Amino acid sequence: MSGGPKLNVRVAEVVKVNDLITRFRFVARDGGLLPAFSGGAHTVVEMDDNGTRRLNPYSLMSDPEDRTGYEISVRRDDAGRGGSLYMHRHVRPGMDMVLSHPVNLFPLDNRARKHLFIAGGIGITPFLAMTRQLARFGGRFELHYATRNPALCAYGDSLKAAHGDRVHLYFDEQGDTLPLADLLSRQPLGTHLYCCGPKGMLNWVRSAAATAGWATHAVHFEEFTAPATGAPFAVTLERSGKTLTVGSTQSLLEAMEAAGVDAPYLCRGGACGQCETDVVRCDGRIDHRDHWLTPEDMATNTKIMPCVSRFEGRTLVIDR
Amino acid sequence: MSLDVEYAFDEFFRDETFVDDFTYRNSPAAIRRFPFPFDRDDYMYSVNMEPHVPGRKGSVFEKTFDVDEHYVSEMRDRARILAKDPLRCQSLPHMTLAGWDLLELIMESKAREYPQWFSLTKNGDRWRWINRPLGIDHSFTFLDETTLPCGPMEYITRQTQGDFTLQDEREGTLWVDAGMVTTQADWSLDFDIGMNFHEWHAPVPLAHEKGIFDRALKFLLKLQHGAPVRRFNWTMTVNPLLDTAPETYPEWGYMRTTLNQENMGHMMHLRVELQALFRLPRSNAIAFSIRAYLGKFEELVTVPKWGRRLHRVVRDIHPDLAAYKGFLRNRDAMAEWLSSYDDGAPTSPGWWPED
Amino acid sequence: MTKTEFPPSIRSRPVYGELEPRAGIFHLIVADGEGADAVIALFAKAADAASMLAKSHILYTAGPNGTDEWDRIAALGAAQAQKAASVPTLLFRLARVLQDVQMGTQIYLTGTEGLMGQAERDIMALGFPHSDIQKEHRGSTVRRVQCVHCKGVTENVRTDPFQCSHCGLHLFVRDHYSRRLAAFQGVNIDAEDRGQVPPPVERFR
CATH class of the missing domain: 2.40.30.10 (Translation factors)
Structure with missing residues (x-):
């Protein structure tokens, strides 16, 4: 199944x-x-x-x-x-x-000499579990957590209580900015960086880490994104012999499931690759929203990730 | 280290050796349940994975970790090998948690599936483990290595048939970062530990070009907790040597030159690996259990279907595969011996002896 | 001498690229023998070689074939540069440097496989991803080989087969390579047919 x-x-x-x-x-x-x-x-x-x-x-x-x-x-x-x-x-x-069952697409690299966590808003959730696991087994970490204001700083107090000085809180409305460049410049070799937060924060951290010369394999992002809404579109499933309309608040994967087609999936957020599907014909533009396909696959419209990606145009036929 | 073990042989657990006088053999019941790996008359690589769910009653697929009549003797052989070469069991520092995951998986499975031999009682993190065939009754604290006589992976795999490796998942691949390897088909844990999936399979001929390892890796990265899978692998071994390690190749390599038509049925063994793969919960690592079953040619040909099929597979196999599996020099002699058990009759599909 | 071309091989055999200057807060460069040429080429490619040199530390030793271009390395004018008497003494110095190096440091290794492999092994052990270490092969192709039987490593192996410098077995040299050991694998060549050792062929120079 x-x-x-x-x-x-x-x-x-x-x-x-x-x-x-x-x-x-x-x-x-x-x-x-x-x-x-x-x-x-x-x-x-x-x-x-x-x-x-x-x-x-x-x-x-x-x-x-x-x-x-x-x-x-x-x-x-x-x-x-x-x-x-x-x-x-x-x-x-x-x-x-x-x-x-739990699936991990944002794992700790347990070889790291130190773990540096950067969270924004609701992006704090994976770090609640990670810090508990590290605290239990004696791993070294620092957590830097930015929110709009103290009222929206979910779990800030309990994190401080559990991990003390290893936790640093920042409130945007108080003009309190996470000192990213400084943080990146004073981590021992073998530190791994993990970031989860809104898209703007991910981009900020990605570019700051590159500028600072961080090893690309030591920088980790929680990539999965909720599927976005969009205009309805039609799709033909060649093997199942069905043509469906994907509603504006529905993903292509959900539309296939609603039509009784058993399509593979794991993360439903464009990160794991499980739902990768070949495109048989495409007359139009696929709105690729995943973090899985290569830029070449995306540019040639030969593959689609039905859990997050959408389509605009005349005809889309996929191998499912 | 040593576990305080008392080997208990009885009418089920055979007292036998895998070295020197080689007294290993299969009972008639064990021959019937031998995991014959060929479901057709020829062989080429395939990914051939299937869910590791309970299979036919009495078969080697029935339980999560099969315990058979060779259990106690195999554990004694493992202890013998580790005493000579402790490098056969290694765990890189970041893999201890995966070792605990494996210990939990094996203890819970064995206590549930073989209550006559194993028992696990938990009082919070205080666990009591009883292994009756090996005479072990031990209380320890789960996730506290200082309460075990050795690391958790070593502790439990000294009590479990088959080799084990633990794979860490990073950078979109799997890294073999821990293992207990004393029943291997000629690969060195000490050399390969720390390699990624494609690196440790690098010496395997033909399969890379066929994309076998790319597909297998993609499949394994999606392996989910609670949904283990299994596959077969096989090779040939002269004498019932569970331990055909590169380390000891100078001690056993010459045995390949001692075969003739008179001793072939007794000395040549089909070696089948039942590989089961499990995603582990706390570490996100993947455990490979690589369980080797040895069947003498003279035992296997007592099943007429297997005799016919084994002859055809050996006769027709690609020479690169025969060379990699270490039997190219004996292949013609093996085929000649097996030919007298092949009357040319058709064989039924599948591997079961009676179907 | 330009970078070495190796014949296609199995997936565990390391492949090497060409050193490229990358943005970083510091540049750690380890080289032996003809690797000096790659180091000089690296700085020649830098947009601002002077500021890169001001943030660079170079560790150098002569190659196994005797090539010693220390004078050219010293003349570059890096913030720090040391000549080590041998690969083992270079590795002692490297271990000390690694204690204080921060993330954001670019790491460049060049020269022979034995030197690059051992430096990579020590850097990896700190949790730094090996795939982010730049490596360029220059100079001698002699190999560091581990005897799979006795575990002894023989340095600067030139012939195949060769005799293990620890246990004396005759070993053939595989392309199977362990990053953790920084060594190729050597396996007994006459285990099946004892005493039948083919004459050694010089494969690595």
């Missing part, structure tokens, strides 16, 4: 963290233990949103050794496709839900 093995869970807690963020805790329905996981892992949450099946990836933020439950934090996105709104509005304690 596509998507791999599943975990049957029940919602144990729903906690409003601040105006934008709500935390959810899931426990095994049979009362047993969930698998341990590695810092940086995510789970794919299955939602039945009024007949629309949504599968959204969220970073696991709880202690990886706490097998009694998993926690995720969801930032409400009023302009998004609806997954975060569903989580905020409809998910209540006691509800049964289904999760994927």
Whole structure:
């Protein structure tokens, strides 16, 4: 079956963290233990949103050794496709839900002499699990976490309490800027850098690390992105013999699943490569939004990642 | 280090050797469950992965980690090899957590699937492990190496048949960064440890050009926790030497020159590796279990289908593969011996003896 | 002498590129023998060689074939440059330098495989990704070979087969290479047919 093995869970807690963020805790329905996981892992949450099946990836933020439950934090996105709104509005304690086994596309490099974490906003979630895992096994790290203001600095206090001076908080509205260039210039050889946050921050860190001469394989980004909305488009699935319309708040992958086509997937965020599909015919422009395909694949429109990418034009036929 | 072990042989666990007087052999029941690897009359590489889910009852696929009549003797042979060469078990410093993942996976599987032999009781992080065939009763603290007599990977793989390697995932590939390797088909852990997937498979002929390793790697990077997979590999070994290591090649290499039509059935062994691959939870590493089964030619030809098929595979194999697998010099003699068990009749598809 | 062309080989056999100046807060350069030519070419390519030299540390030793171009290295005028008496003494100096080097440092290795491999091994051990270390082969192609049987490493192997300098077995030289050991693999050539050792051929110069 596509998507791999599943975990049957029940919602144990729903906690409003601040105006934008709500935390959810899931426990095994049979009362047993969930698998341990590695810092940086995510789970794919299955939602039945009024007949629309949504599968959204969220970073696991709880202690990886706490097998009694998993926690995720969801930032409400009023302009998004609806997954975060569903989580905020409809998910209540006691509800049964289904999760994927943890998958890690943002792992720690455990050979590192030191780990340097840079987080922006909701991008803090993978680092909550990573810092707990490192603290337990004695790894060296520094966490630098930027948010708009103290009220939106989710988990800042608990991070400070747990890790003290290793945690540094910055508030944009107070003109308090993360001193990136300085940080990058004083890390011992063998340090690895990890960044998770809004796109602007990722680009900022990527270019600053390149300017500072950082080893490219020592710089890691949480790449997966929620699928964006867009204009509806038609697609023909050659092997299945079906033609579908992909709705504006639906991904191509979701449209195939809704039509009963079993398509492979893992991260649903354009990062893992599992859903890679050959394009048979393309008369128009594929809006490639993934981090997987090579620039050549994208330029020649020979492949598409149905979990995030969209299409504009006359005809799109794919090998599925 | 040494585990405090008492080898308990009985009517099931055979007392036998894999060196010197070579008393190893399979019981009739073990021959019937031998994992014959050829599902057709010819052989070429393929990725050939399938989900590692419980297979036919009584088969080597039934349990997560098969424990058979050779268990106690194989563990004694492993201890013998490690006493002579501790470099056969190594773990780079960042792989200790993956070792704990492996220990947990094996202990939980064995206690669940073989309760007559193994038991695991947990009180928080205080665990008590009982291994009756090896006479071990040991309490330790999970994730605390100081409570074990050796590292967690070494501890559990001294009690588990088959070689193990642990692969770290970085930079879009897998790195063989830890392993227990004493039953290998001529590769050196000490030399290969730290290499990536394509590097440690570099000496394998033909398969790179066919894209086998590119496809296998892509598949493995998507391996998910809770969904292990398995595949076969095979080679030929003269005498029941589980340990055909490059390290000791000067001690066993000459045996390849001692074969003739009289001793072929007894001395030549088909060596089958059942490889199972597991994504590990805490470390995100991938464990390879590489379990070697040895079957004497004279044992295998007691199944008529296998006798016919083995003859055809050996006779027709690509010479580069025969050379890589180390039997090119004996290939014609092997085919000649096997030919008397091949009457030319058609064989049924699949590998099961009775189908 | 320009960079060396090696015949196509298996995937574990290292391949080398050409040193290119890259942006960095510091430049650590390790070279032996004819590697001096690559170091000089590296600075010749730099947009601002003077400022790159002001942030450079060069460690140099003569090559296994006796080539010694230290005078040309010294004349470059790097902020720091040392000549080591041998590869092992160069590696002691490198270990000390690595203690204080920061991320953002560009690392360049050039010369023979034995020197580059051992420097790479020591840098990797600190958690630095080996794929971000630049390497360019120059000069002698003699090999560092580990005997898979006794584990002893024989330096500057010229012939195939050769006799292990530790255990005395006759070994053939594979292209299989371990980055962790910085060595090619040597395997007993007469294990099956004892005493049948073919005459050695000079394959590495």
